[in-house]
Amino acid sequence: MARLTARWGRSAAADSATLGAVSGIGTLFAAMGETRGCERRKETRMADTLGDVPPPSKIHLKQVSQIFETPGQPEVLALDRIDIDIAPGRFVSLIGPSGCGKSTIFNVIAGLLAPSEGSVEIDGEDVTGYIGLVGYMLQKDLLLPWRTVLDNVILGMEIRGVPVRQARERARPYLERYGLAGFERQYPPALSGGMRQRAALLRTLLCDTEVILLDEPFGALDAQTRSAMQEWLLRLWEDFGRTVIFVTHDVEEAVYLSDEIYVLSPRPGRVRAHLEVPLARPRPRSIVTTDVFARLREHCVELLGPAPTDLPADVAA
């Protein structure tokens, strides 16, 4: 419980820092204050400081199983009773070997796939099969080539019915603040990989959903861009205060970014372990050299086991 209170203390401190920044950044955060998410988070925090009750869960996957049936082929059990419970404002990573069902979990949460069994709850409400409730950044950036960067970023708002002019007005300061200044009028093919990911992530964030799903967003980037993007993502997460579920197969990335890590087993995907990351924030880059970090990373690597592709199937068996 002490750990929990410490965590909530941190996030409260971060929030007051955010509030302090209002005068500095002006309308930017004033706009964010309007969102329901912020209100609700404040309420829960109040409750938390009054009575020392555990924080309610933001999103809860209850015993989710997924079976894929392709005609003429044997059934595939992709997910086996996955149970994941995440508190508001947390940064949680899912790691697991390729093909273990990470993207499938996201599709279920985003309502794009009806789970064979189990349910998804957000704020205690059953939302299985509903679309548009969470922000989902798919593995590819999926920017529309016929839209400018600015118009790509506002796509989510547009779909929610925000008039284009207002949406653009709202998005512009974000583009400037988060490293896309001067690219508003460019078309996606003119952007570097990192820039495209930034645009895709901003598009996801500007929908004001409280839960954000990121499916290997930095998987295709080179090492240097990747670490810059990690810093950028942490800054964004701290500013926006959303609940993030992050899929990666890079253990170091998971440990560096997350509050919690779920390790999944190879197909069928099961939760093999649920780990807390006891590293204080903000985390400097140098944290990767500390003992705690190294031990945690080793532990995760052990849990993942040898990559199945390292050995030919017959040798492995």
Add this chain to the structure above:
Amino acid sequence: MINVGHLATMLPGGRVVRREDGTVVVPPVTRRRLPVQRRWHTARIAAWQLGILVCLIAYWEVGVRVGFIDGFFWSQPSQVWTSLVTFVGEGDALVDTWFTFRATLLGFAVGTTVGALIGLSFWWSRNYATIVQPYLVCFEAMPKLALAPLVVLVFGMGLSSKVAMGVALTMVVTTLTCFAGVKAVDSDQERLFYSLGAHRIQVFNKLVLPSVLPWIISVLRINIGLALTGTIVGEFISSQHGLGRLILYAGEVYDIALIWVGVLVLSVLSIALYVIVGQLERWLIKGVAHGAATGAAR
């Protein structure tokens, strides 16, 4: 097996050769540079093109006069010129060209629009698309020009039968192309839209339409040619105006020079139509780029 000797044998042209012990040798490349073509100046190219044309016409004219080309069947450039002057001077040119032009453009517009709408409608229901598809394929396989007499009977001798021919030729191609475009819409992008909570109409307007537009643009050029063909064939069957009727009439009275005049005017018309379509293409491509601004306001 024939013994080829101890040493590796190299085939002419330096191709891969197998040694006696079975190892494969890749022979070294002889020293040479990247072949570079020198491009001529545009003026020089144009001069060549013009020169060739002049030579051909001169050869034709001289050939008829000297007698090694049969002037009765081939006519000759000077006569073609005289016919052209009369045709244009007496004012038939305007009526006939306008008739063909109008019928072609109408057939093109109606066929392309209706075809595109049908193709796009397949996005809305997979079942409906599957049911309709075999009919489309059958109709596409049918030689539609063979239907021309029927079309003229049904639609009469006037403009509408020519337009109908143009539509018959262009519509199904457009539908099938559009359908291919619809099937090629990126399913991940579709998932992205739905993950943002989009309605189907939003996916259609903001994703399917812009994705299929390049497919529609690609079919425009084909369609204008087909619409012209349809119109001409319609005029061949039965008509009171049009360049097709002119050519048919000229053939019936053995006025070969007038046939050439008809073909010549038709070619000019065809070029004009392609220019119009090129303009339309450019305009539509801009529509794709501006789609966000206009499409979003809806």
